Amino acid sequence: MAAAMETVESLVAHIQALTKPEDVAQLHSLLKQSQSDEALRSQAPHLAPLLADLDPAKHSLGYLYLLDTYLYSSISREQVAAFLPSIARFLNTCSAYHIRFASDKFISVCRCFKDQVMRQQTPIQGIIPLRSAVQKLQNSSEQLTTLHSDFLLLCLLAKCYKPSLCILENDIFEAENPKDLFLFYYYGGMIYIGLKRFSKALECLHNVFTSPMANLNAIAIEAYKKYILVSLIHSGQVPPFPKYTSATAQRNLKNYAQAYLDLTTAYATGKHSEIEACIQQHIEKFQSDNNLGLVKQVLSSLSKRNIQRLTQTYLTLSLQDISNSVQLNGSKESELHVLHMIQDGEIHATINQKDGMVIFHEDPEEYKTCQMVNQMDLSIQRLMSLSKKLTAIDEHISCDPAYLTKIGRERTRYEFDDFDSVPPKYL
Amino acid sequence: MASSSSSGITFKLHPLVIVNISDHYTRLKAQTLHSGESSSCAPPSNGGTAGSALSAPPRVFGCVIGVQRGRTVEIFNSFELLFDSKTHTLDRAFLEKKQELYKKVFPTFYILGWYSTGSDVEEADMLIHRSLMDINENPIYVLLNPAIIHSQKDLPISIYETELHVIDGNPQLIFVKSSYNIETVEAERISVDHVAHLKPSDGGSAATQLAAHLTGIHSAIKMLNSRVRVLHQYLVAMQRGEIPLDNSLLRQVLSLLRRLPAIESEKFQDEFLMEFNDTLLMTYLAMFTNCTGTMNDVVEKFNIAYDRHSRRGGRTAFI
Numbered sequence: 217m218a219a220a221m222e223t224v225e226s227l228v229a230h231i232q233a234l235t236k237p238e239d240v241a242q243l244h245s246l247l248k249q250s251q252s253d254e255a256l257r258s259q260a261p262h263l264a265p266l267l268a269d270l271d272p273a274k275h276s277l278g279y280l281y282l283l284d285t286y287l288y289s290s291i292s293r294e295q296v297a298a299f300l301p302s303i304a305r306f307l308n309t310c311s312a313y314h315i316r317f318a319s320d321k322f323i324s325v326c327r328c329f330k331d332q333v334m335r336q337q338t339p340i341q342g343i344i345p346l347r348s349a350v351q352k353l354q355n356s357s358e359q360l361t362t363l364h365s366d367f368l369l370l371c372l373l374a375k376c377y378k379p380s381l382c383i384l385e386n387d388i389f390e391a392e393n394p395k396d397l398f399l400f401y402y403y404g405g406m407i408y409i410g411l412k413r414f415s416k417a418l419e420c421l422h423n424v425f426t427s428p429m430a431n432l433n434a435i436a437i438e439a440y441k442k443y444i445l446v447s448l449i450h451s452g453q454v455p456p457f458p459k460y461t462s463a464t465a466q467r468n469l470k471n472y473a474q475a476y477l478d479l480t481t482a483y484a485t486g487k488h489s490e491i492e493a494c495i496q497q498h499i500e501k502f503q504s505d506n507n508l509g510l511v512k513q514v515l516s517s518l519s520k521r522n523i524q525r526l527t528q529t530y531l532t533l534s535l536q537d538i539s540n541s542v543q544l545n546g547s548k549e550s551e552l553h554v555l556h557m558i559q560d561g562e563i564h565a566t567i568n569q570k571d572g573m574v575i576f577h578e579d580p581e582e583y584k585t586c587q588m589v590n591q592m593d594l595s596i597q598r599l600m601s602l603s604k605k606l607t608a609i610d611e612h613i614s615c616d617p618a619y620l621t622k623i624g625r626e627r628t629r630y631e632f633d634d635f636d637s638v639p640p641k642y643l
Numbered sequence: 644m645a646s647s648s649s650s651g652i653t654f655k656l657h658p659l660v661i662v663n664i665s666d667h668y669t670r671l672k673a674q675t676l677h678s679g680e681s682s683s684c685a686p687p688s689n690g691g692t693a694g695s696a697l698s699a700p701p702r703v704f705g706c707v708i709g710v711q712r713g714r715t716v717e718i719f720n721s722f723e724l725l726f727d728s729k730t731h732t733l734d735r736a737f738l739e740k741k742q743e744l745y746k747k748v749f750p751t752f753y754i755l756g757w758y759s760t761g762s763d764v765e766e767a768d769m770l771i772h773r774s775l776m777d778i779n780e781n782p783i784y785v786l787l788n789p790a791i792i793h794s795q796k797d798l799p800i801s802i803y804e805t806e807l808h809v810i811d812g813n814p815q816l817i818f819v820k821s822s823y824n825i826e827t828v829e830a831e832r833i834s835v836d837h838v839a840h841l842k843p844s845d846g847g848s849a850a851t852q853l854a855a856h857l858t859g860i861h862s863a864i865k866m867l868n869s870r871v872r873v874l875h876q877y878l879v880a881m882q883r884g885e886i887p888l889d890n891s892l893l894r895q896v897l898s899l900l901r902r903l904p905a906i907e908s909e910k911f912q913d914e915f916l917m918e919f920n921d922t923l924l925m926t927y928l929a930m931f932t933n934c935t936g937t938m939n940d941v942v943e944k945f946n947i948a949y950d951r952h953s954r955r956g957g958r959t960a961f962i
Contacts, residue, residue, distance in 0.1 A: 428945075428949060459939075459942055459943075459946070460942040460945065460946065582913075582917065583916075583917060583920040583921070583924070584912075584913045584914075584916040584917040584920065585916065586916065588916075588920050589916065589919060589920060589923065592920065592923040592924065592927060593923070595927060596923065596926060596927050596930055599927070599930040599931065599934055600930065602934060603930065603933060603934045603937060606934060606937040606938055606941055607937055609941050610937055610940055610941045610944065613941060613944045613945060613948060614944065616948055618948045618949060619944055619947060619948035622947050622948060623947065
């Protein structure tokens with residue numbers, strides 16, 4: 217027992233000694249070795265005071281190993297709960313360089329942290345530490361890690377959407393685990409719905425069900441249902457499947473979302489009564505999917521859509537006429553609707569309260585400001601870098617053996633004999 | 644035979660002359676080539692002569708005209724002359740007729756000399772030169788070397804004068820090379836630029852012309868930028884005291900700065916920004932189309948490579 221304690225103490229001494237960046241590799245091998253000894257694990261419950269000695273910022277790697285052993289040993293829930301603040305401190309202050317040496321341990325520590333926070337029903341506690349953890353773990357802002365979906369889950373549970381925006385706004389170009397990707401975009405879509413940014417929500421949900429998949433999964437189905445609802449709210453119709461959707465998704469998704477497709481057809485008629493009838497018909501389905509709130513929003517978006525349609529036909533219209541054509545109850549309600557829409561920037565109009573007329577305008581943007589120049593410059597730069605990435609991917613796929621095999625096999629007799637596009641070794 | 648001139652006369656050559664000479668030469672070469680080919684299709688008895696006509700490029704001859712003021716000789720224009728290869732003389736009557744015509748249009752110009760093509764001065768040229776001496780007591784000889792040497796950066800034009808040198812006890816006229824400058828009027832510069840930049844092979848395609856135009860503008864702006872940067876560095880050094888102050892230079896810089904901005908008004912800003920933004924939007928659209936095209940390719944390739952149940956309806960020809 218004492219011997220084991222001694223080894224642990226010597227280990228701690230080592231950790232405290234080796235703090236320079238060059239020594240980290242050495243420290244890492246030392247720690248891995250000690251991990252396999254029983255000594256550390258047997259002493260695990262007593263590690264708490266030792267951890268207090270170490271500084272998470274300077275001795276991040278050592279702290280991580282000890283923390284991991286401590287948390288996964290046989291300690292009680294209360295002890296973990298008591299330890300929560302130190303874990304939070306560690307996640308906020310640890311050094312990213314150290315962490316990346318032992319990323320799987322880091323992920324398990326964060327998992328444990330998240331589970332505890334969820335058990336305590338205080339997800340809001342975990343948001344900031346997990347966000348710094350995510351930022352430290354990823355190699356670049358374009359990489360997706362397992363922690364991303366955990367972080368978004370906490371944000372959703374806490375209903376705190378703002379902190380997640382900085383993570384959500386990065387474009388993801390690399391992902392290790394498909395499940396991570398699905399979860400990330402599904403939660404991201406839900407967060408954007410909560411923020412009422414429907415176009416971004418559509419993008420995220422779109423990514424879920426158009427990802428390449430061999431077999432259908434539940435996340436994609438749920439995402440598709442939400443996608444239908446959000447696109448009805450946002451643009452009034454559901455676009456068809458894009459070319460790059462996997463065949464599995466294309467064939468099977470519709471079978472699981474029948475209620476929603478009925479809603480789409482009802483919406484297309486443009487009549488309140490039809491939609492309400494449809495909702496009543498499928499109300500249990502909507503409720504079990506937790507989508508009833510969205511469905512109600514679909515209903516209210518109908519009037520918005522109708523008013524927008526009016527802008528394309530009329531230049532001026534009285535409030536009474538608006539309420540008649542959109543089936544609202546009276547000019548007061550239609551005035552309220554129009555006012556909200558002007559505030560949200562969905563239409564450009566002025567309400568003349570004296571005679572109750574609404575005058576519709578064109579988009580006043582004249583594109584003659586310097587800010588517009590900057591905005592467009594930024595967009596063009598983004599497009600250029602995206603284009604470069606796409607060309608790189610294109611070249612990569614063209615050299616891919618799977619692609620070449622398929623191309624070569626489909627070569628027909630019409631091909632010129634002396635123009636061999638695919639060398640025979642790929643057939 | 645040629646050494647540097649010591650007469651102290653400065654020559655100013657206009658680019659029109661160079662273009663004329665080269666044009667004359669090229670046309671003649673093209674015509675003899677064409678006629679050489681057509682005669683080679685004739686019965687093989689003519690084959691020998693046709694071959695010899697193709698191998699040696701013809702020499703062209705002509706007259707240069709301009710103005711001589713004091714020690715400066717300015718060569719403005721040139722015209723072609725008939726050359727009698729048997730007597731090795733220029734057709735005198737033709738020359739005088741042409742001279743009269745030109746005198747009517749340009750009264751100040753008179754014949755300064757003659758031109759020819761070739762790589763170096765030849766013996767026979769002296770005869771021609773002497774024959775012109777009765778029109779102009781000191782004619783000049785402009786020689787264009789039609790051979791294209793890519794490494795040579797200078798113009799393949801040389802101007803020769805004659806000097807009386809005593810060689811082996813006999814006074815002889817020999818050709819001496821003189822230096823010259825290129826002198827241009829604005830109108831000439833534009834036309835020469837235009838001629839220089841037209842590519843006859845794909846000059847009809849709008850895309851290449853646009854690209855050439857934009858490249859020209861880009862290099863001009865780049866040069867302007869580097870020059871301004873040099874000036875800026877110079878001024879900063881002056882401010883720091885590393886270089887002694889030069890007031891005349893500072894005055895010049897000040898006058899340059901006073902000329903900008905050319906227009907400063909609200910309306911101008913609006914219109915300018917609107918046009919600028921329009922062009923930016925066009926570029927954006929172009930980028931979008933480009934990107935969408937690439938994305939389409941990627942998606943198709945991906946579908947073919949990885950989708951297990953890809954559409955394989957019918958035989959399609961893969962390019």
